[in-house]
Amino acid sequence: MTDQNNYLDMDLLRFTTAGSVDDGKSTLIGRLFHDTKAIFEDQLEAIERSSKQRGDEHINLALLTDGLRAEREQGITIDVAYRYFATPKRKFIIADTPGHIQYTRNMVTGASTANLALILVDARNGVVEQTRRHTFIADLLGIKHVAVCINKMDLVDYDEKAYEKVLRQYTDFASRLENVTDLTFIPISALKGDNVVDRSENMQWYKGPPLLYHLENVYVGSDSNHVDARFPVQWVIRPHSDEHHDFRGFSGRVAGGVFKLGDKVTILPSGFSTKISKILKGETEIEEAYHPQSVTILLEDEIDVSRGDMIVKPNNQPKVEQDLDAFICWFSGNKKLSKGSKFIFRHTTKEAQAIVSDIRYKVDVNSLRKMEDVETFDMNDIGRVSLRISQPIFHDTYRRNRNTGSFILVDPFTNETLAAGMLR
Amino acid sequence: MQNYNLTHLEQLESEAIFILRETAAQFERPGLLFSGGKDSIVMAHLAAKAFSPAKIPFPFVHVDTGHNFPETIAFRDSFVKKTGVQLIVGYVQGSIDKGTAVEETGPNASRNALQSVTLLETIEKESLDACLGGGRRDEEKARAKERFFSHRDAFGQWDPKNQRPELWNLFNGRKSQGENFRIFPLSNWTEMDVWQYAKIENIELPNLYFTHEREVVDRNGSLLAVSEFVTPRDNESPKKETVRFRTIGDATCTGAVLSTASNLDEVIAEVAASRVTERGARADDRRSEAAMEDRKKQGYF
Numbered sequence: 180m181t182d183q184n185n186y187l188d189m190d191l192l193r194f195t196t197a198g199s200v201d202d203g204k205s206t207l208i209g210r211l212f213h214d215t216k217a218i219f220e221d222q223l224e225a226i227e228r229s230s231k232q233r234g235d236e237h238i239n240l241a242l243l244t245d246g247l248r249a250e251r252e253q254g255i256t257i258d259v260a261y262r263y264f265a266t267p268k269r270k271f272i273i274a275d276t277p278g279h280i281q282y283t284r285n286m287v288t289g290a291s292t293a294n295l296a297l298i299l300v301d302a303r304n305g306v307v308e309q310t311r312r313h314t315f316i317a318d319l320l321g322i323k324h325v326a327v328c329i330n331k332m333d334l335v336d337y338d339e340k341a342y343e344k345v346l347r348q349y350t351d352f353a354s355r356l357e358n359v360t361d362l363t364f365i366p367i368s369a370l371k372g373d374n375v376v377d378r379s380e381n382m383q384w385y386k387g388p389p390l391l392y393h394l395e396n397v398y399v400g401s402d403s404n405h406v407d408a409r410f411p412v413q414w415v416i417r418p419h420s421d422e423h424h425d426f427r428g429f430s431g432r433v434a435g436g437v438f439k440l441g442d443k444v445t446i447l448p449s450g451f452s453t454k455i456s457k458i459l460k461g462e463t464e465i466e467e468a469y470h471p472q473s474v475t476i477l478l479e480d481e482i483d484v485s486r487g488d489m490i491v492k493p494n495n496q497p498k499v500e501q502d503l504d505a506f507i508c509w510f511s512g513n514k515k516l517s518k519g520s521k522f523i524f525r526h527t528t529k530e531a532q533a534i535v536s537d538i539r540y541k542v543d544v545n546s547l548r549k550m551e552d553v554e555t556f557d558m559n560d561i562g563r564v565s566l567r568i569s570q571p572i573f574h575d576t577y578r579r580n581r582n583t584g585s586f587i588l589v590d591p592f593t594n595e596t597l598a599a600g601m602l603r
Numbered sequence: 604m605q606n607y608n609l610t611h612l613e614q615l616e617s618e619a620i621f622i623l624r625e626t627a628a629q630f631e632r633p634g635l636l637f638s639g640g641k642d643s644i645v646m647a648h649l650a651a652k653a654f655s656p657a658k659i660p661f662p663f664v665h666v667d668t669g670h671n672f673p674e675t676i677a678f679r680d681s682f683v684k685k686t687g688v689q690l691i692v693g694y695v696q697g698s699i700d701k702g703t704a705v706e707e708t709g710p711n712a713s714r715n716a717l718q719s720v721t722l723l724e725t726i727e728k729e730s731l732d733a734c735l736g737g738g739r740r741d742e743e744k745a746r747a748k749e750r751f752f753s754h755r756d757a758f759g760q761w762d763p764k765n766q767r768p769e770l771w772n773l774f775n776g777r778k779s780q781g782e783n784f785r786i787f788p789l790s791n792w793t794e795m796d797v798w799q800y801a802k803i804e805n806i807e808l809p810n811l812y813f814t815h816e817r818e819v820v821d822r823n824g825s826l827l828a829v830s831e832f833v834t835p836r837d838n839e840s841p842k843k844e845t846v847r848f849r850t851i852g853d854a855t856c857t858g859a860v861l862s863t864a865s866n867l868d869e870v871i872a873e874v875a876a877s878r879v880t881e882r883g884a885r886a887d888d889r890r891s892e893a894a895m896e897d898r899k900k901q902g903y904f
Contacts, residue, residue: 186799186871191611258748258766261740263793270611272791284768291770400608414624418657426656432621432772437607461652469607473620473653486628510768525773528628585771594777596767 185267192394195274195293195322197286197313203330204299207369208262208275211391214376217264259289268395283544283559284510286313287599290320291585294399298327302335302366306348312544314349318356319506319561319601321581323402325353326363326393333368337381342366355547358578361397365390403470404580408436408444409497409573410490411527411583416475428459428475429484434527434582435575436492438476439467445493446484447573452493453480470582487529489573497573497583502536503566506577507588507600509556514590514597516556516564522597526572526586533588537565556598563603577601612800616649619788621772622751623653626733626786627660629776633733633786634691636722637663637682639675640851641808642737644682645797646788648806650735651686662689664734666722668714669696670832670854678809693725713855723759726783733776733784741793751790757781794849795874802867811848814865819844825858849874 196204211217262273274289276282290296296317300310317325327349335341346364353362365374366385373379374389388396413431438444438455445452457477458465468474476490484490491497509516516535524533540549541562556562577584588598609617623646626633635650637643650659663683683690695717698704704720707713726734740747750766752774767775776784789797801808818829820839826846827833832854835841846859847870864870 186612186795187610187803189611190608191614258763259768260747261791262747263741263791265611265793265795270793270796288768288770400606403607405607413621414628414654416654416657420657423656430624430653432617459655462655471614471617472609473617473624475655523777525775582772585773587770587773587775589775589777594775594779596769596775599768599770 189265189268189270190400191270191272192295192397192399193272193274193293194295194297194326194394195276195286195289195317196297196299197276197282197289197309203301203369204275207299207328207330207367207375208273210369210372210375212262212264214372215264215266215391217262259285266391266395271394282312283316283508283561286316287320287508287510290317290322291599293317293320293322294402295324295326295394295397296322298325299330300327300345300349302329302331302341302345305345306352308545310349311352311547314353314356314359315542315544315547316561318358321358321577321601323358324361324363324397324399325359326365326390326397328369328390329364329366330369332366332373332379332382333371337366337373337379339382339384342382342385363387363393363397365393404435404582405469406436407495407497407575407580407583408438408442408490408492409434409575409580409583410438410476411529412484412486412488412490413528415485426477427481428477429490430473430475431528432473433468433470435470435580436495437467437469438490443493444478444490445496446482447489447491447496447499448571449483449488451480451482453478453482455479487527489527491573497575499571499573501568501571503568503572503574504563504603505566505586505600506561506563506603507556507598509558509560509598511590511595511597512558513593513595516598517554521591523589523591524566524568524572524586525589526574527583529572531572532569532591533566535564536567539563539565566600574602576603612796612803615789615792615796616652616800618791619646619649620653622774622786622788623650623735625774625776626735626788627654629774630733630784632729632731633661633735634664634726634729634731635659635661635688635735636737637665637679637690638737638852639665639679639682639809640737641797641801641812642739642789644808645792645800645806646735646737647682647686648804649788659686659688661735662691662729664691664693664725664729664731666693666718666725667695668718668853669694670714672809672811672828672830672851672854674809674811675851691725691729693721693728695721697721698724713853715853715856718853719759726759731783732778733786735786735788737789738785738787739789739792739794739797740787749787749790751787752776753785753787754778755783755785759783761785795871798867798871798874802871808867809851811851812870814845814847814863816843817846817859818842819846819859825856826860827856827858828854830854 260275264271276285276289329342329345367374376391378389411431412429416428418426442455456479458468459475518535520535522533524531540551541553541560575583584602586600587596590597695714698721704717750769818841819826820835820841829841847862848859864873
């Protein structure tokens with residue numbers, strides 16, 4: 180395969196970063212972009228112009244992500260910014276989230292689709308509140324891979340002891356995490372470029388790979404659930420044409436497991452069983468479909484199936500329940516959650532109504548302590564609640580499957596997205 | 604066990620198809636904004652795949668500035684004929700004639716910003732509750748914070764500071780009367796992804812995207828094609844150059860680039876080596892630092 184065609188073989192890594200203005204996050208992203216040629220000359224010129232206008236001493240790379248006028252004026256980042264770069268091996272999507280206002284909401288949003296969390300720690304300050312907060316959220320959102328970059332090593336004379344001190348602090352605290360299975364530590368200097376793209380000459384004691392190599396090679400293929408077959412029906416295709424008179428196809432995105440031609444399947448909620456007679460990807464017939472492919476499934480028997488139903492295997496079915504136990508992150512600044520609150524509940528392709536039957540506890544994201552006897556959830560609160568849903572929900576635990584274990588709560592009056600939830 | 608990995612293009616394709624189907628399911632009357640540019644062509648191709656073998660279940664909508672490259676309109680019409688979808692055209696000239704839009708005057712006058720007026724009028728006239736656009740987050744910094752499902756109030760305005768958070772694959776398209784959505788299935792695609800996908804899917808694109816000879820003038824660093832809409836000024840001397848377009852928009856503000864790339868492989872190689880973004884040649888974005896944000900707040904694509 181020639182260089183030109185290597186894109187036929189590239190895969191995708193989504194990662195999230197979080198941090199405040201001065202921990203070097205922008206510098207690090209800027210360096211990754213610069214060294215992988217993701218910053219273009221006209222962008223660089225525009226940033227240089229604005230940096231000069233603002234009187235910044237160095238080129239301010241935050242200006243690359245902070246495009247909104249209010250952000251530029253106030254020097255803050257308002258929202259999750261999505262950034263893209265690619266190497267010949269991988270395309271990367273960064274969900275870059277600000278470290279201050281609405282931090283939880285933004286971090287949770289960024290982490291919900293990420294495979295990896297990149298956490299920056301200042302080698303001089305060690306693990307701080309924000310490090311713990313970000314790590315906790317990454318773990319809560321089911322991220323398995325965490326890359327801890329111990330930054331500003333140039334300011335501690337590239338000293339191995341400084342690195343090891345941070346590593347010990349972090350490992351102590353990380354022993355309580357539930358989902359993270361791959362924890363990697365990399366000593367770097369984003370400013371000087373040590374261990375970002377190339378191996379550092381200044382830290383011969385570090386035997387691991389530089390950050391970009393790690394990002395290019397970390398194996399995320401086994402993170403998806405390929406065991407429990409789940410297919411939430413999104414849309415029913417009925418062409419109403421002479422040529423395809425009897426065609427009835429059920430479209431959707433495989434949420435877990437593998438569906439093969441001829442497989443025996445059960446439809447929920449009806450419980451009818453039949454076999455898969457055809458799988459289509461566009462116009463092409465394929466033999467099997469797996470997460471996260473968008474396909475159309477045809478069934479042998481004529482069964483009533485519509486949006487919100489789920490196609491599964493008879494010997495491996497999800498939980499079907501109306502009373503749910505969930506972790507939620509409350510986003511709204513306008514509204515609070517309390518016992519008895521009613522919401523619209525969105526889960527896979529299904530919409531129902533939910534009522535809060537119990538508030539169990541909140542978690543202090545800084546100390547990770549449980550707070551019981553709480554009555555309401557305010558903006559950025561995280562904790563555990565019980566919900567009663569207007570109809571049975573086909574689900575798995577979030578830990579087992581992110582797609583069938585996640586939901587959002589929507590305000591029935593303003594239509595605002597109020598909360599994100601993960602089923603236990 | 605078998606390797607169940609998808610390539611980056613397969614993942615992007617699957618995500619875009621999911622969004623297109625979600626749009627059909629959550630809205631009563633969506634429309635697909637079709638400009639004849641490469642992004643909208645790729646989006647239309649994905650829509651055809653998403654609903655195959657049925658027809659695409661929504662109309663195409665074109666906001667016509669009247670300042671088109673003739674190639675674009677010819678391509679649009681043949682594409683619509685081939686797919687059999689309904690085409691709705693909103694004319695900027697119509698808005699000007701009605702007095703709802705006022706033609707810009709001055710040396711760099713363009714109808715680009717007026718498209719917002721015509722788009723909003725078309726949305727209202729056709730009762731569209733969602734418009735699918737080919738916008739990508741990598742295009743411009745104000746787009747970097749755009750959602751897949753982007754809520755617009757009853758005035759068609761975008762409020763970047765008050766967007767709904769988007770988590771997992773759960774998209775909230777609920778709205779009140781009069782409000783609508785812009786939906787961007789290609790949000791996570793880059794320019795390179797679009798070219799690569801066009802290549803592997805064998806998608807036909809207008810010949811403006813490939814090298815040809817054309818008379819151009821150099822205006823503020825953009826190579827503008829000489830046409831009935833762009834006439835050389837006294838201090839400008841038109842030249843014949845070997846060029847192609849990286850983006851296609853209104854002929855008054857879409858700059859060409861010097862290029863000999865005659866097919867998709869050569870375009871991909873050229874984009875890979877390029878040091879300037881594709882919108883670098885677009886005069887509409889250069890007007891000010893927040894030019895795109897301002898237009899979007901007023902209802903732009």
